[in-house]
Amino acid sequence: MEINREDYKSDPKVVESGNVGEATSSASSSVLKSTLLLENVGDVVLTLNSDGLSLEFLGSSYNDGSITSGIKPVQKFVNEIRFSDVYGVEFINYGLINVSRQSKAEQCFQGRASHGSEMYRFTVHSFQKSRGQPCLWVLAVYSFGHKDLQTCQTWVDRINASLNLEMGRPKNLLVFINPMSGKASGRRTWEMVAPIFSRAKVKTKVIVTERAGHAFDVMSSAANKELKSYNGVIAVGGDGFFNEILNGFLLSRHKAPWPPSPSDIVHSDQSSGNGLFRNPNERVTETTCQNEDHSPLLSNSVYNGTRQANFRTEDGTCNIGQDFEFPLPGEEFRFGIIPAGSTDAIVMCTTGTRDPITSALNIVLGKKVCLDIAQVVRWKTTTASDIEPYVRYAASFAGYGFYGDVIAESEKYRWMGPKRYDYAGTKVFLRHSSYEAEVAFIETESEKTNPTVEKVHLFSGLRKRQGPKKSERVVCRTNCGVCNTKSDYMSKRSPCSTTYSSSGETRWLRSRGKFLSVGAAIISNRNERAPDGLVADAHLSDGFLHLLMIRDCPHASYLW
Numbered sequence: 001m002e003i004n005r006e007d008y009k010s011d012p013k014v015v016e017s018g019n020v021g022e023a024t025s026s027a028s029s030s031v032l033k034s035t036l037l038l039e040n041v042g043d044v045v046l047t048l049n050s051d052g053l054s055l056e057f058l059g060s061s062y063n064d065g066s067i068t069s070g071i072k073p074v075q076k077f078v079n080e081i082r083f084s085d086v087y088g089v090e091f092i093n094y095g096l097i098n099v100s101r102q103s104k105a106e107q108c109f110q111g112r113a114s115h116g117s118e119m120y121r122f123t124v125h126s127f128q129k130s131r132g133q134p135c136l137w138v139l140a141v142y143s144f145g146h147k148d149l150q151t152c153q154t155w156v157d158r159i160n161a162s163l164n165l166e167m168g169r170p171k172n173l174l175v176f177i178n179p180m181s182g183k184a185s186g187r188r189t190w191e192m193v194a195p196i197f198s199r200a201k202v203k204t205k206v207i208v209t210e211r212a213g214h215a216f217d218v219m220s221s222a223a224n225k226e227l228k229s230y231n232g233v234i235a236v237g238g239d240g241f242f243n244e245i246l247n248g249f250l251l252s253r254h255k256a257p258w259p260p261s262p263s264d265i266v267h268s269d270q271s272s273g274n275g276l277f278r279n280p281n282e283r284v285t286e287t288t289c290q291n292e293d294h295s296p297l298l299s300n301s302v303y304n305g306t307r308q309a310n311f312r313t314e315d316g317t318c319n320i321g322q323d324f325e326f327p328l329p330g331e332e333f334r335f336g337i338i339p340a341g342s343t344d345a346i347v348m349c350t351t352g353t354r355d356p357i358t359s360a361l362n363i364v365l366g367k368k369v370c371l372d373i374a375q376v377v378r379w380k381t382t383t384a385s386d387i388e389p390y391v392r393y394a395a396s397f398a399g400y401g402f403y404g405d406v407i408a409e410s411e412k413y414r415w416m417g418p419k420r421y422d423y424a425g426t427k428v429f430l431r432h433s434s435y436e437a438e439v440a441f442i443e444t445e446s447e448k449t450n451p452t453v454e455k456v457h458l459f460s461g462l463r464k465r466q467g468p469k470k471s472e473r474v475v476c477r478t479n480c481g482v483c484n485t486k487s488d489y490m491s492k493r494s495p496c497s498t499t500y501s502s503s504g505e506t507r508w509l510r511s512r513g514k515f516l517s518v519g520a521a522i523i524s525n526r527n528e529r530a531p532d533g534l535v536a537d538a539h540l541s542d543g544f545l546h547l548l549m550i551r552d553c554p555h556a557s558y559l560w
C-alpha cells in the first residue's frame with residue numbers, strides 16, 4: 001500500500017488495527033502505533049510493545065532492504081527492534097529524510113542524490129550482529145520521520161520510558177584512558193566510542209592517565225563512598241592497564257588470607273613427616289591430606305592474626321571464612337574494558353572480538369560476565385630480614401620465567417608498539433634461560449560440565465597429561481555453553497576468595513626442577529596471534545587456573 005507524503009501532516013489519532021493512518025495513544029502503558037517514514041526504507045507502521053518496536057513495511061520505496069548503519073548502509077530491514085538491543089533514542093529537528101537509497105546509476109539518471117521529504121525526525125540507536133562474525137556488533141541507526149512534531153516527541157518519550165525500565169544499565173561511569181596503550185591510540189579509541197555513551201545518556205568522568213601507576217593511585221586512594229557514585233570503572237587500554245585498575249581497586253579492599261611463604265611450606269612439610277618436597281630426584285611428587293590441618297598451604301594461612309579458611313569446594317560451592325571482607329562500592333559495581341592495547345586478550349575472551357564499538361555497546365546495554373581473579377603473592381625479605389608479602393591480582397595470566405622475561409624485556413621497546421612482543425619474545429627465546437622452581441598444586445577431578453577436560457583447582461592448575469584432543473575440546477567462545485551454565489550460578493553467589501584447600505581429601509602434587517617457564521592462565525587468553533588462546537579449554541569464572549609448566553628442553557622442543 002502506498003502512502004501519500006501528505007498523510008504525515010494529519011493529526012495523530014488512535015487507529016484500529018489494519019487502518020493505516022496516524023496513531024498515538026495517550027496512556028504510557030498502552031500500545032503506541034503510528035505510520036512513519038523510515039529513512040532509506042519507506043513507509044512503515046511502527047508499533048511500540050512492552051518489549052520493543054515492531055515494524056510493518058507498507059510501501060514500495062523499500063528496494064534493497066538496506067538500512068544505514070553508522071557510516072555504511074549494511075543492514076537488512078528488520079521487523080522487530082527489542083528494547084534490550086536499543087541503547088538510545090534522539091529527537092532530531094525538522095529536516096530531510098531520504099525515502100530510498102539509490103544506486104549511483106539511478107542518481108545519475110534522475111539527476112539527484114535521492115528523493116526525500118522534509119519532516120521532524122527521531123532516531124533509534126541499536127546494533128546488529130555482523131553477518132560473517134556474530135560476536136562483532138555493528139551500530140544500527142533507524143531514522144523515523146513525521147510531519148507532526150508532537151508525534152515524534154511522543155515516540156521519543158515513550159521509547160525513553162521503556163529504556164529506563166531496562167535493568168542493569170549503567171548511568172554513571174569512571175573512565176580511565178591510557179594514551180600510551182598499543183599504538184598510542186587510547187584517546188582516539190575513546191573519541192570513537194564516546195558518542196555511544198552520550199546517546200545512551202551514560203555520564204562519564206574521564207581521566208587520561210599521565211604516567212604508569214596513575215590509575216592505580218586514583219583507584220586505591222578513592223573512598224568507597226566516592227566510587228559508590230559510579231556504576232563501574234572502564235579501562236580504555238590493554239590488559240596491563242585493566243590489571244592496574246583492578247589492582248588499585250582490590251589491594252586496599254580485598255582482605256583475605258595470604259598463602260604461606262615458601263619457608264612455611266618447607267616447615268609444614270617437615271613437621272607432617274613427608275620429605276617428598278625435598279627429594280631432588282623426584283620430578284612430580286604427591287601427598288594426600290585428609291583435612292586442612294595437614295595441608296602444607298594452610299599451615300600458616302593467617303590474615304590479621306586470624307586463621308581463616310576460604311575455599312571453593314570441588315562441587316563449585318564457595319565457603320567464605322568468617323573474617324573475609326570485601327566491601328564492594330555497590331551491588332552492581334562493574335569493570336569494563338574498551339580495547340586499545342597490544343594484545344587485548346581479556347576483551348577477546350569476554351566479548352569474542354577485539355572491537356571498541358562492540359565493547360562500548362556491551363557496556364551501555366549492561367551486559368555482564370563474571371571473571372575469576374587470581375591473587376598472586378610474592379614473599380619479599382625486608383632489610384630487617386622479615387618476610388613480607390607483595391600482593392598483586394591478575395585477571396588473565398601470571399607468568400614466571402619466559403613469560404615474565406618477555407614482559408620485562410618488551411617494556412624497554414614500548415615505542416615499537418605491539419611489535420615489541422615479537423622482538424622481545426625472539427630475544428628471550430634465543431637467550432633460553434631456565435629457572436629453578438618448585439610448584440605445589442592441588443589436583444582435581446575432571447570437570448562435570450566438561451568431562452573431556454582435566455583441570456586443577458585453585459592458584460595453580462595443571463592438566464595432568466596432555467589434555468584433551470583438539471576434537472574433544474570445548475573451546476570457550478562468546479555464549480559458550482560451559483560459561484553460561486556457570487554464570488547463572490555465579491551471579492547468585494556472593495564474591496569469595498578461593499582456597500588453599502578443599503574439605504575432605506586433598507591431593508597435593510609438587511613439581512620441582514628447572515623450568516623455562518611456569519605460567520598460570522585464568523582465562524584462555526585468546527588473542528590475534530593465538531586464536532585458540534594459551535589454554536583453549538579454559539572457561540570464564542570457573543575457579544580454576546591452568547598451570548603451564550615447561551621444563552628445560554632444547555630450543556626446538558620449546559618452540560613446538
Ligand SMILES: Nc1ncnc2c1ncn2[C@@H]1O[C@H](COP(=O)(O)OP(=O)(O)OP(=O)(O)O)[C@@H](O)[C@H]1O
Pocket residue numbers: 177178179180181182183208209210211212213214236237238239240241242244340341342343344345
Ligand atoms: N600515561 C601513561 N604513560 C605511560 N604508561 C602508562 C600510562 N598510563 C598507563 N600506563 C601503563 O602502560 C602499561 C601498559 O598499558 P596497556 O595494557 O594499556 O597497553 P599494552 O601493554 O600496549 O597492551 P596489552 O596489555 O594488551 O599488551 C600499563 O601497565 C600502565 O601502567
